[in-house]
Amino acid sequence: MTGEITDFHIALNEGVWTxxxxxxxxxxxRSNENTGSPLYKEKKEFIGKKFPVICSKKEHEASYILILKRDFEEFGLVRPDSLNWICDSLNICD
Structure with missing residues (x-):
């Protein structure tokens, strides 16, 4: 399934939340995930974009949005080529 980024939020001492x-x-x-600062620096490019989301079958509220390479690797997945624009266009390579 896919999720759409709607906004970013900076929490004091907690970093950037997507x-x-x-x-x-x-x-x-609706959910929030601490994704760190790389996305926030280019937030205009990300708001409204859709990315894969993984969630619990039992608790649909428990979810993770997969954007960066490390997000996919955390779940043993490979980031699809369709998301290479993140690295190529925005210089956010991980």
Whole structure:
């Protein structure tokens, strides 16, 4: 499934959080994930973009948005070529 980035939030002493939404069975869920500063620096490029989301089958609120290479590797996945623009255009390589 995919999720859409809606905003970014800076939390004192916690870093940058990415806000996103995704839909399961016609129900829209909203979530936050601490993604760090690389995305925030280029936030205009990311808001409205869609990325893969992984969530729990039992608790749909428990989710992770997969953007950077390290996000995919954390789940034993390979980032698809369709997301190479992150590195190529924005100089955010990991």
């Amino acid at each position: 806000r996103y939404k995704y839909t399961i069975n016609s129900i829209t869920f």
